[in-house]
Amino acid sequence: MAEFVVFAVFALAALAGAFVMLVARNPVYSAIGLLTTMFSIAVFYVLLDAHFIAAIQVIIYTGAVMTLFMFVIMMIGVDRDEDTSERLPYQRPIGIILAIGFAGVIVVAGSGAWVTGSASFAVPDLNGTIETIADELFGTWTVPFLGTVFLLTIAAVGTIALARYGPTGPRPVDDGEEPT
């Protein structure tokens, strides 16, 4: 019961955060809303006995990613209220209908299996989560794990390249030829 109360509180917080992110006119508020949601999700991970993932969630999302978002918002100076009126025809009703449709379809589809509680939710204990994850990660999933190394390297190089070339494209190389 105590678990359920915790879940309920943080579920409301997550939904509120997501809603704030969606409707806030100022991107800073959006970021703070998303921060709330992500922290709540970390709490859910704890509830689900995924302590390692919870830690990662806090460190990477709330720590690194959201800080980066904040930094960018401040840097490019969009930390002010903006016009949120819709100019695309029918975009707003379409978006709302699609969102409701997604949520509805997923819930309806899952209701048969999930919400009834028939699934054995608390059956086995994932004893010592970090060890088991490490076993999996460095045993079965070694190659994909190494693949992420390349992915991160490429991302870093790409970011540097984008920063290096700036607003007017790559600096022209003087090859001594007359412009045509």
Next chain:
Amino acid sequence: MTLTAGWFMGLAAVLFALGGAGVLLRRNALVMFMSIELMLNAVNLTFVAASKALGQVEGQVATLFVIVVAAAEVTVGLAIIVAIFHRRASADVDEFAELRG
């Protein structure tokens, strides 16, 4: 009320839909990007909940990979937004419609 995986799944579905709505309805590229992160987080939640329900750790491993990929995506994506902003002094995606047919 007992806490079952279904609750987490339902919550994740709603968060996912809210993220999708954010992508479709907000014009600010940064906020659209945040919405995408929200959608990824919603999916992560389902992974972990399923992992708990099935007693298998693979769901958590998948979550780890998603987080790594998302981190890479955030760095590049934000760099692109910054580059575009330098050029156009705007983060409004509706203004980037040069590919209109």
Next chain:
Amino acid sequence: MTDLIWLLIALPAVGAAVLVFLGRRLGEPGAGWLATVTVAASFAFAVVSGVGFVGGTVHPATVELFSWIPALGVDATLLWDPLAVTMTLVVTGVGALIHLYAIGYMHGDPRFGRFFAYLNLFIASMLTLVLAGNFAVMFVGWELVGLSSYLLISFWFERPSAAAAGKKAFIVNRIGDWGFLVALMVIFAAFGTLDFGTVFGSAPEVLSVGTATVITLLLLVGATGKSAQLPLYVWLPDAMEGPTPVSALIHAATMVTAGVYMIARTGALFELAPVSQAIVATVGVLTALFAATIAISQRDIKRVLAYSTISQIGYMIFGVGMAAYTAGMFHLVTHAFFKALLFLGAGSVIHALGGEQDMRKMGGLRTVMPVTFWTMVIAWLAISGVFPLAGFWSKDEILGAAFAKGGLYTGLWAIGLFTAFLTAFYMTRWLAMTFLGEPRWSDDVHPHESPWVMTGPLVILAFASTFAGALNTPWRLALERFLEPSFELVTQSLPPESIGVVAALAGLSLVLVVLGIVVAWRRYTTAELPAEAGRFWYVTLHGYWVDDLYGRVFVLPGKALSAWFAAVLDGTVIDGIVNGLGRTVRGFGAAMSTLQSGWVRSYAAVFGGGVLVLLVWTLVHGGVI
């Protein structure tokens, strides 16, 4: 040794390939020397591998290179027999001398390297033609010769007349090629193979007289195209637009001899069709006469020689047509020498006079250009048929064979004899107008003797023109014995057995030749050139207006038809279809482009809608909902 005869073709072909890419870098005269050396090496190799036929130590052999068109059973094969040896030696020997000469003649041309690449290609093509072991390979060589001649005739393509001459040569040759190609199809249909050995060996059993006649007449069409016979001779005089070494190569060693060679090679088929033989011989002798009458009144130094070539090739076709293959080939060899000599000499004169080709503005060059003059005297005597130079022996062997055959051929013999008189006349006129008499060139021209690379080949060819007659005299039939293995399957026409009759015939032709020389000499060595007025001169100067006739009968209707096609068929129907397609696509694109709003969020909405639809479909399909 015989296995390696593909080297004969490969050497000049490689030379051509190298020169195409590196000709500009090699420059002058390196490119010319490279080309000359490859052809000379081919010649040396041909001598070494062909000399065994003289003693009988080497036998005719077919060399299989590779499987070419397995579906038709056609392989790339080469045939190495005395006939091929003879042709190869003429092509490479005379060709090498012409290459050497061209180094001097083409001095300073901006496309020097390219010129020698084409010359090498020409030699390689001609060798493919003469070394072919079956009709398919021969056809490849046949077409390549046409291509190279086109490239060379229009080498100075900046001049519209040269470009037009190249086109004319190519198109007229296509008509002949059509005949040759159809002949090959009929042969393949009849024999199921294109191999020389099989076709000639089994011809008497397989072919009826009718089929043989059809095949041989189609082959004759091919020969008239390549060898410039009536009625397809018109391209050859215009081919003078090419540089003079090209004229020499086309007229003497390669190209025009292809038809003669082809008829000699396919003698076994002509053997079965006496009617075709008579037609071939008639075409040949009529061409000889026809071209000789035109040559009489030409004023361009090279056009005289061009018509003279047509006339002499007519003799050869006459010879091979009546199955006097040795005589025809003999004349081909001697003619190669003295005609190459004449052209190179004419080139030397043109070179000395700074491009002047009108003989009325020449004269008196004998003291200025002594080497050229004396070699030209030898060539003049040789082509006129004066004893004991080369032309005398070969021409009289053809005429003798015709006389011995009797019947229709006696009439043809008489025409040939009269042509000999005309030949002596126009060649004397040519020599006199160019070298004798008083100088008529303008004051600002300063003629000079040519450099040694040009006079050297002249001297060598002059020796050959003098002594080549010894190859085959009535007392010593060296060439006939040498060619024996190639003509085993045919019955050759030979000159009369009795030396007395031969001597009488030779004496008769000699009298006519001397008469021609004397008449022309008295007429053209005067201080003033005689006025060539009157209807005869007027008509022959214009070549009987055959070009105009062809222009009116074939070219104008062709142009009108093309114009109609261009305007009506292409302009309305084809363009209508194409433009209609274009308009349809453009309209569709315009309609679709409205979907392309450029708004990322619209795309996202469409994408999301698609995902939702797929999701619902999957769930419904899976029975979850």
